[in-house]
Amino acid sequence: MSAAASALIEPIRSRSLLDRIFDLHTEVSGRSSFVLASQSTRDGVSTVWVTSADLRVVLAALKNSANASLMLFDLTAIDERGRIHREDQPDASFTVVYHLMSLGACLDEVRIKVALTGDNPVVPSITDLWANANWYEREIWDLFGIRFEGHPFLRRILTPPTWTDHPLRKDHHARATEMPPYSLTEDQEMREQEALRFNPSLWGMKRHSDHSDFMFLNLGPNHPSVHGVFRIVLQLEGERIVDAVPDIGFHHRGAEKMGERQSWHTYIPYTDRVDYLGGVMNNFPYVMAVETLAGITVPPRAQMIRVMLAELFRIASHLVFYGTMAQDVGQLSPVFYMFTDRERVFGIIEAICGFRMHPAWFRIGGVAMDLPVGWNGLIRAFIDDLPKRLDEYDGMVMRNPIFRARTRGVGAYTTAEAVEWGVTGPGLRACGLEWDYRRQAPYACYDQLEFDIPTGSNGDCYDRIAVHIEEIRQSLRIIRQCIDNMPEGPVKADHPLTAPPPKARTMHDIETLIHHFLSVSWGPVIPPGEAHACIEATKGLNSYSLISDGDTMSYRTRIRTPSFAHLQMIPLLSRGVMIADLIAIIGSIDFVMADVDR
Amino acid sequence: MRQPPFLAIILTPLLILGLATLLTWVERRLLGLWQDRYGPNRVGPGGMLQAVADGIKMLFKQDWIPPFADKGVFVLAPAIGMMTVLLSFAVIPATSLRSIAGNLNVGLLFILAMMGLGVYAVVLAGWASNSKYALLGGMRAAAQMISYEVFMGLSLMGVVMITGSFSLYDIVAAQSGLWFIVPQCLGFIVFLLAGIAETHRLPFDLPEGENELGAGFHTEYSGMKFGMFFLAEYAGIVLVSALVTTLYLGGWLGPFLPAAVWFVLKTGTLVAFFILLRAALPRPRYDQLMTLGWKVLLPLSLLNIAATGTILMLRAPE
Numbered sequence: 001m002s003a004a005a006s007a008l009i010e011p012i013r014s015r016s017l018l019d020r021i022f023d024l025h026t027e028v029s030g031r032s033s034f035v036l037a038s039q040s041t042r043d044g045v046s047t048v049w050v051t052s053a054d055l056r057v058v059l060a061a062l063k064n065s066a067n068a069s070l071m072l073f074d075l076t077a078i079d080e081r082g083r084i085h086r087e088d089q090p091d092a093s094f095t096v097v098y099h100l101m102s103l104g105a106c107l108d109e110v111r112i113k114v115a116l117t118g119d120n121p122v123v124p125s126i127t128d129l130w131a132n133a134n135w136y137e138r139e140i141w142d143l144f145g146i147r148f149e150g151h152p153f154l155r156r157i158l159t160p161p162t163w164t165d166h167p168l169r170k171d172h173h174a175r176a177t178e179m180p181p182y183s184l185t186e187d188q189e190m191r192e193q194e195a196l197r198f199n200p201s202l203w204g205m206k207r208h209s210d211h212s213d214f215m216f217l218n219l220g221p222n223h224p225s226v227h228g229v230f231r232i233v234l235q236l237e238g239e240r241i242v243d244a245v246p247d248i249g250f251h252h253r254g255a256e257k258m259g260e261r262q263s264w265h266t267y268i269p270y271t272d273r274v275d276y277l278g279g280v281m282n283n284f285p286y287v288m289a290v291e292t293l294a295g296i297t298v299p300p301r302a303q304m305i306r307v308m309l310a311e312l313f314r315i316a317s318h319l320v321f322y323g324t325m326a327q328d329v330g331q332l333s334p335v336f337y338m339f340t341d342r343e344r345v346f347g348i349i350e351a352i353c354g355f356r357m358h359p360a361w362f363r364i365g366g367v368a369m370d371l372p373v374g375w376n377g378l379i380r381a382f383i384d385d386l387p388k389r390l391d392e393y394d395g396m397v398m399r400n401p402i403f404r405a406r407t408r409g410v411g412a413y414t415t416a417e418a419v420e421w422g423v424t425g426p427g428l429r430a431c432g433l434e435w436d437y438r439r440q441a442p443y444a445c446y447d448q449l450e451f452d453i454p455t456g457s458n459g460d461c462y463d464r465i466a467v468h469i470e471e472i473r474q475s476l477r478i479i480r481q482c483i484d485n486m487p488e489g490p491v492k493a494d495h496p497l498t499a500p501p502p503k504a505r506t507m508h509d510i511e512t513l514i515h516h517f518l519s520v521s522w523g524p525v526i527p528p529g530e531a532h533a534c535i536e537a538t539k540g541l542n543s544y545s546l547i548s549d550g551d552t553m554s555y556r557t558r559i560r561t562p563s564f565a566h567l568q569m570i571p572l573l574s575r576g577v578m579i580a581d582l583i584a585i586i587g588s589i590d591f592v593m594a595d596v597d598r
Numbered sequence: 599m600r601q602p603p604f605l606a607i608i609l610t611p612l613l614i615l616g617l618a619t620l621l622t623w624v625e626r627r628l629l630g631l632w633q634d635r636y637g638p639n640r641v642g643p644g645g646m647l648q649a650v651a652d653g654i655k656m657l658f659k660q661d662w663i664p665p666f667a668d669k670g671v672f673v674l675a676p677a678i679g680m681m682t683v684l685l686s687f688a689v690i691p692a693t694s695l696r697s698i699a700g701n702l703n704v705g706l707l708f709i710l711a712m713m714g715l716g717v718y719a720v721v722l723a724g725w726a727s728n729s730k731y732a733l734l735g736g737m738r739a740a741a742q743m744i745s746y747e748v749f750m751g752l753s754l755m756g757v758v759m760i761t762g763s764f765s766l767y768d769i770v771a772a773q774s775g776l777w778f779i780v781p782q783c784l785g786f787i788v789f790l791l792a793g794i795a796e797t798h799r800l801p802f803d804l805p806e807g808e809n810e811l812g813a814g815f816h817t818e819y820s821g822m823k824f825g826m827f828f829l830a831e832y833a834g835i836v837l838v839s840a841l842v843t844t845l846y847l848g849g850w851l852g853p854f855l856p857a858a859v860w861f862v863l864k865t866g867t868l869v870a871f872f873i874l875l876r877a878a879l880p881r882p883r884y885d886q887l888m889t890l891g892w893k894v895l896l897p898l899s900l901l902n903i904a905a906t907g908t909i910l911m912l913r914a915p916e
Contacts, residue, residue: 225810326880329881333878337634402801405882579734
């Protein structure tokens with residue numbers, strides 16, 4: 001049926017995704033409309049509801065009619081059973097949300113929602129339409145208990161295989177104090193141990209080929225080159241990889257669940273630790289989403305401080321990437337030089353924020369404090385010095401023949417594959433697609449700043465590294481413009497919903513005092529609605545989708561991280577290569593496990 | 599040739615072990631210097647006693663053999679590694695006076711034989727550990743060391759042809775006019791590369807390949823058995839450096855300074871060069887290493903032999 005529907009719709013690039021969904025019924029006879037309802041959201045992203053039966057038809061038609069650049073940006077779910085404010089939405093106990101993004105010249109997004117009823121809902125799988133739906137559907141099954149019919153490998157992904165509950169359901173406790181004391185009986189222990197036993201067929205791998213037995217190598221979760229707690233099971237023939245199955249979840253800390261019990265303000269420090277190399281870069285999409293919900297406009301000086309700090313953290317993160325990448329192919333020294341440079345970035349961050357890696361410096365409505373005296377000299381000294389050092393590193397790493405031999409032509413993928421697997425950031429640009437969220441949908445003050453978007457051409461490890469390095473130089477350029485053009489003015493919006501709230505008038509009238517008291521002790525009450533904010537983070541697109549139900553806490557916090565999508569691609573890149581190549585590929589992907597598992 | 603005193607025979611291996619121990623500290627300090635950091639600088643003057651502290655730590659560690667390992671071979675492997683390296687030193691002449699084994703007329707062959715045996719240490723360690731990472735390391739070691747041994751032997755033939763002897767004394771003595779690094783520059787390069795591969799040091803440390811294999815062939819080793827691999831590696835560096843000095847850099851020959859000092863200076867510089875390589879270079883992939891060996895180094899060493907032979911023949915008095 002999907003094929004029939006898609007055949008009827010010719011590709012027209014000019015129409016938006018939303019228009020195409022509305023046009024669908026005219027091509028398929030006998031239907032009034034596929035759209036059940038349209039929903040208005042605070043962020044202005046078109047949101048439509050379709051039935052679970054129509055879902056695949058609509059998505060297949062969109063995918064086939066669109067150009068190749070339609071990405072399944074995010075796929076998540078909402079437990080609607082406790083929600084009060086959902087007047088313009090169909091009845092549902094659970095909602096599955098498909099967020100599609102077209103990577104054309106201008107940004108085009110659409111959110112398609114499917115309402116599900118009952119406590120054990122089922123929805124058709126779309127893994128055959130978008131390869132990257134695989135892990136997202138497993139995550140939803142794991143955390144919400146929504147089954148995906150037709151999924152090839154629907155197993156838990158973030159929690160251990162022996163887990164019994166679905167933690168993101170509203171009836172699942174969020175605090176340790178809500179559950180009885182934990183005890184581990186001997187039987188349980190045996191069961192847990194037994195569950196760890198490796199059985200290749202459970203992982204979809206054969207033990208033998210026609211002419212030989214395979215060797216299975218368990219790489220990780222504690223291995224020097226997997227950058228954290230990440231496990232890959234390798235099926236080997238000699239040193240050549242036949243198949244690889246990544247296993248994640250070792251770093252899962254329930255960041256999304258925590259969002260549902262922390263006040264809007266107190267959740268900010270949690271975001272820092274999602275991509276723990278990104279620092280305030282993580283605050284950025286979160287506070288932007290809250291500000292969209294609350295209708296707060298951030299003053300220009302705060303915007304520019306945010307951009308400047310975020311770019312400093314981009315440099316810090318890319319330096320770690322550069323150094324560890326060199327180390328992954330056996331070069332011992334670069335990582336020390338690059339960590340020394342990163343230390344200087346942290347010196348600046350510390351001078352401004354007081355913290356180094358996780359400053360939690362952004363606030364709802366602005367930033368925590370104004371810049372300290374002498375900030376510009378400090379940063380200028382650093383950005384004047386770094387390009388020289390980068391040139392040296394180019395000679396040491398990028399022009400090293402052994403390094404080139406190890407990274408050129410290794411782990412290459414095409415733009416089409418990148419879009420299919422949801423790859424964003426430097427990994428996407430290394431394929432040659434000049435697509436940067438800062439340019440496509442400028443947030444904060446990026447529309448006032450000049451910078452180039454570096455691209456590669458082969459999409460291999462070497463190009464990914466080259467793009468990262470050029471991005472450091474572009475970040476330096478952005479920071480220089482920030483120093484030169486830093487506007488004067490307040491660093492936080494004058495709005496009652498900012499946190500901490502404005503205090504100036506509290507001693508003048510009782511009404512303000514009461515509001516201030518409540519906002520400080522409980523946190524601001526954000527008006528009901530849905531909003532998502534996306535940024536070009538250090539590793540790709542990072543977005544927070546927040547739902548407020550008119551409370552002091554978020555009703556649902558969805559964190560879409562780039563690393564999750566990127567890791568899923570590893571099997572595709574590693575089939576047929578040597579173990580050493582896999583290590584180079586892993587290094588060049590640039591991920592941190594906290595960003596994957598959240 | 600006079601028999602060397604018994605004391606010298608006892609002292610030489612001890613001296614070499616001491617050197618190797620000290621070298622672990624030297625390497626870490628030099629790496630620190632080149633990597634903009636300190637390295638171990640707390641124990642003793644300048645951290646010199648760090649190696650002693652490490653040695654004590656390793657001695658007091660539990661001597662643990664994994665239950666799944668092949669016990670006999672598992673214990674034997676590090677001993678082989680250590681023994682072959684130490685035995686090789688017997689024929690290295692530090693001065694014109696003596697080496698322990700005297701002027702062995704097949705000294706060079708003896709060293710090649712010992713190095714050949716040294717492969718067993720790594721391969722057997724990888725095999726006996728009964729662990730996949732160790733096995734992969736052992737496999738890499740077998741392929742790498744056996745193939746590099748071929749060019750190593752061939753690259754030396756030029757020196758032997760010119761000298762007309764396998765004795766290391768004669769080889770050094772033949773360099774009194776001109777060090778062999780000049781007429782035998784091709785052989786020198788091939789031998790140096792093969793020597794690095796033999797000691798499996800970066801960039802040829804694939805049998806260990808910590809970024810890929812954890813610790814490769816000695817993944818399962820701990821305590822003093824690991825320490826023996828560790829020391830054997832450093833003694834191996836000294837050995838290869840001393841060999842290069844002897845074969846290509848004129849051994850103990852040099853003006854003004856005493857012979858032994860020249861020998862130590864040359865060897866020490868080469869050791870530092872080994873460490874510098876480790877600080878500077880990444881590691882090639884396994885198949886790239888093999889390609890380099892068979893497609894570049896083997897033809898080079900053959901070319902060297904042919905060229906040396908031709909020149910010798912043309913120059914030979916009728």
